[in-house]
Amino acid sequence: MSKVIAMAGKGGVGKTTISALVTRYFTKHLNDPLLAIDADPNSNLGETLGLDIEKTVGDIREDFMKDPQGVPSGMDKMLYLEMLMNQVLIEQSAFDLLVMGRQEGQGCYCMVNNILNRFADKLEGNYKYLLVDNEAGMEHLSRRTSGKVDILMMVTDYALRGLRAVGRINEMLDDLKLTVKHKGLIVNRAPATLNKAFLDEVEKIGVPILCTIPDDNNLLEFDMARRSLLELEDDSPAVVAIRDMMEKLKEILD
Ligand SMILES: Nc1ncnc2c1ncn2[C@@H]1O[C@H](COP(=O)(O)OP(=O)(O)OP(=O)(O)O)[C@@H](O)[C@H]1O
Ligand SMILES: [Mg+2]
Structure with a gap:
């Protein structure tokens, strides 16, 4: 089964930035296949990885719902949708990217969602690692059919408000049908030393700090x-x- 790394x-x-940096780590230091999933409806992981996104899983769903009879005659619906899904997958030499795109509108999407989920499960089986860049909520994660995350990277900026948001996500995890094997905080745009009020709040939340990332001007320039x-x-x-963090996580990821 693939190992799943997810952002919250x-x-x-900085979730998307960190997803891109983790992808960069995989491409430079590991040879195992990685599937990056952009699960944010305002998808921009592709952009940060320098890729043009033409179509998303959401577009396929909408097209299909608008014209369910558009399946070529003699072709099975499931096969047709799978064929379209294959066109959405962006294949690179060191990783692949799947962009989920917008969420469903009104109407009954059960059938098409079931097919898309089944396809996603099958696709995921081809990769040792999955990396999921989430939207600010936890919608996508809670809808995943496999329901397992090996490492949940809970990202906060250096501010109590960001930290409390992470605290709320942490409390919510128990209500989701989701098994989270390991979780840790990433403090982004952090100074070299974290102040006491911040560390006290971290302790209250009870999730260990995986890594602190300093402000990096190159990110702004690249953007x-x-x-x-x-x-x-x-x-x-x-x-x-990110490299230091990933080295520390090696055992979990092996
Ligand atoms: N360590 C850093 N140093 C400098 N700039 C950073 C750093 N981390 C993130 N940024 C910048 O902050 C902005 C927001 O980051 P990003 O898009 O990764 O956040 P996000 O959590 O994915 O946001 P959203 O919730 O909207 O998807 C980007 O312009 C990014 O370049
Ligand atoms: Mg983002």
Whole structure:
């Protein structure tokens, strides 16, 4: 079964950036196949990885719902949807990317969702690792059929508000049909030393800190220049922080 790494945290704290940096780590340091899943309806993981996204799983769902009779004659619905899904998968040499796109509108999507979920499960079996960049909520994670996360990376900025959001997600986890094997905090844009009020709140939440990432100017420059974060230098501060974290997680990921 594939190992699942997933991001959680409030809006704008760095989930997509960290997903891209973890993808970069995989492409540079591990040879095992990785499927990155952009589960944010305002998808932008592809952009940070320098990829153009033309179609998403959501687009397929909508097209199919608008014209359920559009299946080529003589073709099974399931096969047809699978064929369309294969077109959405973006294949790179070191990883693949699947963009979920918008969520369903009104109407009964059960049948098409079932087929798409079944396809996703089958697809996921081809990869040793899955990386899921989530929206600020936990919608996608709670809908996953396999319901297992090996490492939940709970991202916060260096602010009590971000941290409390992570605390609420942590409390919510018990209500979700989701098995989380390991979870840890990532404090993004953090100073070298965290202050006492912040550390006290971390202790209250009871989730260990996996890593702190400093403010990294290269991220801003790359964003402005629309450059792929895969091209960041090895010594860029955020890259170094993610590498150290991933090395520490090696045993869990093996
Ligand atoms: N360590 C960092 N140093 C400098 N800039 C950063 C850092 N981390 C993230 N950023 C910048 O902060 C912005 C928001 O980051 P990002 O898009 O990764 O957040 P997000 O949690 O995915 O947001 P959303 O909830 O909207 O999906 C981006 O412009 C990114 O370049
Ligand atoms: Mg994001």
